[in-house]
Amino acid sequence: MPMTPQEASTRAREICSLAPIVPVLVVKNTAHARPLAEALVAGGLPALEVTLRTPAALDVIREMSQVPGGVVGAGTLVTPEDVRNAKVAGATFGVSPGATDALIAACEAEDLPLLAGAATASEAMRLLERGYDMLKFFPAEASGGAPALKAIGAPLPQIAFCPTGGVSPQNAQTYLELPNVLCAGGSWVAPADLVEAGDWAGIEALARDAARLKA
Template identity: 85%
Template sequence: MLTAKAAAVRAREICDLAPIVPVLVVDDVAHAAPLAEALVAGGLPALEVTLRTPAALDVIAAMAQVSGGVVGAGTLVTPDDVKAAKEAGAQFGVSPGATEALIAACEAEDLPLLPGAATASEAMGLYERGYDMLKFFPAEASGGAPALKAIGAPLPQISFCPTGGVSMGNADSYLSLPNVVCAGGSWVAPKDLVRAGDWAGIEALAKEAAALAR
């Protein structure tokens, strides 16, 4: 059984892999492997596949076979989500918020979790539980980089991966903060390029994102 401390350490290791974690909504499992290969080749090995489509679990299973990738499941909400994600091959989980049941399920399934928090109280509660690497969500709607900077002043021991409204245009404002390890973004895999199978275009976007300073 994974401890909270071990989960937090592994989550931080994954977040340290690159400045951007692609947040992926994939409808067609046929796109899974070439999409993952393009992103990994572009320097973004940590991939978050959101459980928002019927194909999501099959996509995770396919991406888990791609060399160099570290595939996680996003939008974990229930213990059943956790079990299904782990069985599909997810190596980490991401949640929009956090509940005791969800955290307990991740620990029982040995699935490192990046739990979501949007306020100082939520962050403090997760820190008490042993989690010091969190997802700041929804980032832009919760005040953006200024809000996260303000949270970091009294809570410097907690680090974040902001997600939700993060783009190439504002990623620098987050990555420059001392309490930000990486950021999650969907712009590196736009739906039109995925549908067109433009893997070279996606690799180019990944390289641009991987070059962001932090």
């Protein structure tokens, strides 16, 4: 039987509860995949979102999925083909900037828990109507930031969010203090210059700092 929306949301909540920050990763070189994942997991950030924005992304997911302790998902899912390819590569959850009927159906058919994106109350309500109560708030800062997400949460307290898009060390704690936020997605824990330099110790240190953000 395909995964139900309720089962998918339960699993998404479990993943989002692993750490306060989910690294949003744009990885161009497959050789960086394993040591990058190892550094982030060692730093206390086990849930990893590999965005499908580079030709290497699916290979990166394959490599990272072999790292002990890591929970690897595919970000920027837009089409059913993205979903199928991500699942074959080893992704255990999916993240999308929004949500379409076709994308949701593909994730349910593939038993891939989906963190679907919503930026407004209406979008969140439509997903809740379908049974999804763990969502991505995107683009977070451009959509009004923590004040907007707090306002959405007042009439919709049953929905939890992972804000992503413009989240930084300077504002992450503000999001994490909201009662409807389980975690936040951020790219600062794996900056391109440190990845290119192979500074895995530096990335592990950034991960440790991020892992301390929420008590």
